[in-house]
Amino acid sequence: MDALKGFRPYVTWANARGAWPEMIFSTRVRFARNLQGFNFPNRSEPRQLAEIRRLALAAARETGLFPRGHFIKVETLTALEKGFLVERHHVSHALAASVLPSGAAVSNDEDLSVMINEEDHLRLQCLNAGFAIEDAFRSALKLDLALGRELPFAYAGNFGFLTACPTNVGTGMRVSCLAHLPALSRLGSMPQVLENLSHLGVTARGIYGEGTYVLGDFYQISNATCLGRTEEEFCQNIDRVIRNLIRQEIAAREALLKGPARLKTEDAVYRALGLLRHARSLSYEEFMQNISLARMGAAMGWNMGLDFSTFNQTTLLMQPAHIQAAAGRVLTPPERDAFRAEYTRKKFA
Amino acid sequence: MLCEECRKANAAVFLKLAVNNKVTELHLCPACAAKKGMSLGLETGAFNISDIVGNMSGYFKDFLPAERKALRCGSCGLRYGEFKESGRLGCPECYAGFEPQLVQLLDRIHGASRHTGRTYAGGPAPKLSKGEAARRLAALRAELKVAVAREDFEGAARLRDAVKEMEGRHGRP
Numbered sequence: 001m002d003a004l005k006g007f008r009p010y011v012t013w014a015n016a017r018g019a020w021p022e023m024i025f026s027t028r029v030r031f032a033r034n035l036q037g038f039n040f041p042n043r044s045e046p047r048q049l050a051e052i053r054r055l056a057l058a059a060a061r062e063t064g065l066f067p068r069g070h071f072i073k074v075e076t077l078t079a080l081e082k083g084f085l086v087e088r089h090h091v092s093h094a095l096a097a098s099v100l101p102s103g104a105a106v107s108n109d110e111d112l113s114v115m116i117n118e119e120d121h122l123r124l125q126c127l128n129a130g131f132a133i134e135d136a137f138r139s140a141l142k143l144d145l146a147l148g149r150e151l152p153f154a155y156a157g158n159f160g161f162l163t164a165c166p167t168n169v170g171t172g173m174r175v176s177c178l179a180h181l182p183a184l185s186r187l188g189s190m191p192q193v194l195e196n197l198s199h200l201g202v203t204a205r206g207i208y209g210e211g212t213y214v215l216g217d218f219y220q221i222s223n224a225t226c227l228g229r230t231e232e233e234f235c236q237n238i239d240r241v242i243r244n245l246i247r248q249e250i251a252a253r254e255a256l257l258k259g260p261a262r263l264k265t266e267d268a269v270y271r272a273l274g275l276l277r278h279a280r281s282l283s284y285e286e287f288m289q290n291i292s293l294a295r296m297g298a299a300m301g302w303n304m305g306l307d308f309s310t311f312n313q314t315t316l317l318m319q320p321a322h323i324q325a326a327a328g329r330v331l332t333p334p335e336r337d338a339f340r341a342e343y344t345r346k347k348f349a
Numbered sequence: 350m351l352c353e354e355c356r357k358a359n360a361a362v363f364l365k366l367a368v369n370n371k372v373t374e375l376h377l378c379p380a381c382a383a384k385k386g387m388s389l390g391l392e393t394g395a396f397n398i399s400d401i402v403g404n405m406s407g408y409f410k411d412f413l414p415a416e417r418k419a420l421r422c423g424s425c426g427l428r429y430g431e432f433k434e435s436g437r438l439g440c441p442e443c444y445a446g447f448e449p450q451l452v453q454l455l456d457r458i459h460g461a462s463r464h465t466g467r468t469y470a471g472g473p474a475p476k477l478s479k480g481e482a483a484r485r486l487a488a489l490r491a492e493l494k495v496a497v498a499r500e501d502f503e504g505a506a507r508l509r510d511a512v513k514e515m516e517g518r519h520g521r522p
Contacts (some may be wrong), residue, residue, distance in 0.1 A: 153469055
């Protein structure tokens with residue numbers, strides 16, 4: 001666990017902040033960038049990947065944006081350490097699975113990070129608490145400009161920033177909000193909502209990004225395309241879509257409190273709270289289902305005993321690798337579930 | 350089989366072209382192919398048929414059936430077919446190599462094929478490690494040799510400048 005020394009259990013980007021903290025967990029803006037003069041990672045030899053990582057980590061240090069930061073050679077980490085970085089959204093599942101030279105630079109308070117040698121040479125991102133598209137965009141752009149002064153990015157006037165996959169070419173930007181939509185989920189409206197989103201140039205993914213399933217009614221909402229409009233226009237589109245989604249979720253929550261539906265909703269929320277308060281073994285999936293309901297209950301004004309920052313931080317800390325990082329050793333799944341139940345019990349007591 | 354041009358060396362390059370519903374076959378040795386101005390890039394495995402056809406004549410190009418174009422990136426050697434299978438390009442130069450195809454594809458994916466976002470003026474040349482600099486220098490020298498043999502003086506001059514620039518930046522190994 002040596003590589004994780006210096007990572008604090010709590011992160012500022014998981015604090016409740018901004019408008020609708022009960023619905024928008026965090027905002028992320030990432031840029032895909034590649035170095036001119038090198039093949040993309042999928043067509044690079046290990047020695048070239050090592051060279052790219054060396055250059056990228058040195059450039060990240062040079063920017064001055066990573067004081068007391070973490071500079072990591074990902075393939076040298078244990079499975080548990082990689083899992084922790086995946087759960088923190090600094091590294092993707094795909095990068096964690098790779099045995100080739102890859103890396104990550106993470107700022108001390110973990111709002112900025114650079115993932116090295118995933119699909120592209122660099123995936124740089126800013127993670128901010130709550131609904132904060134403008135702030136996250138400004139910070140990510142600052143990092144992008146600083147790195148672009150240290151390294152030659154692959155860029156063409158007609159196509160923009162060049163990426164391994166044409167779905168990312170152009171601005172190379174993806175702006176996403178992690179939205180909690182439990183009422184729309186309970187009403188069974190999500191398939192229709194997702195269908196509508198697809199017509200607005202927007203994609204919804206699971207909590208850990210591409211190809212991951214939905215847990216605890218959390219959806220990562222992001223732009224589906226990134227070419228042909230300016231960065232600001234893509235941000236504005238996501239901003240509009242998120243505000244509209246929030247209105248729909250608010251309407252769904254009101255529907256869940258109307259007439260006979262109210263008793264059913266109240267019963268579901270307090271049963272979930274009972275389970276979180278008393279269970280002796282809690283799988284991650286079960287934890288997420290129930291904390292999602294309790295979180296919705298808190299948003300409806302019922303006393304769940306936790307504020308939204310604690311909801312967020314607890315959600316983060318109860319992930320499988322985080323549990324083991326807290327325990328300081330590898331745990332079997334039954335041990336993890338027992339640890340999770342014990343921690344949750346204390347939090348909700 | 351002997352080269353149809355010089356009749357001395359073995360033919361290593363085989364071109365089959367369909368023109369006016371008639372198939373024309375050409376067997377050439379690498380040197381003759383190079384003399385004809387075909388940038389085959391055989392040493393690096395890169396073979397860009399659109400370059401060859403482009404160099405021969407526009408007339409040929411028009412009659413070359415699309416499926417016969419073994420389109421390859423002149424820089425990393427990725428075949429367009431490989432890209433269609435994997436969905437991943439091989440290097441930044443692939444965008445120039447496959448531009449017409451990509452424009453169509455980008456229109457389908459993004460509803461646009463032109464970047465209108467932030468521009469980028471370029472960054473400094475990276476400070477390469479000694480090993481990587483030496484490897485790149487060796488590759489440039491090899492390309493220079495081929496260009497000289499091919500009597501491609503323009504290309505040779507450009508490569509000579511690149512070698513000098515590399516030597517200046519990283520030192521002569």
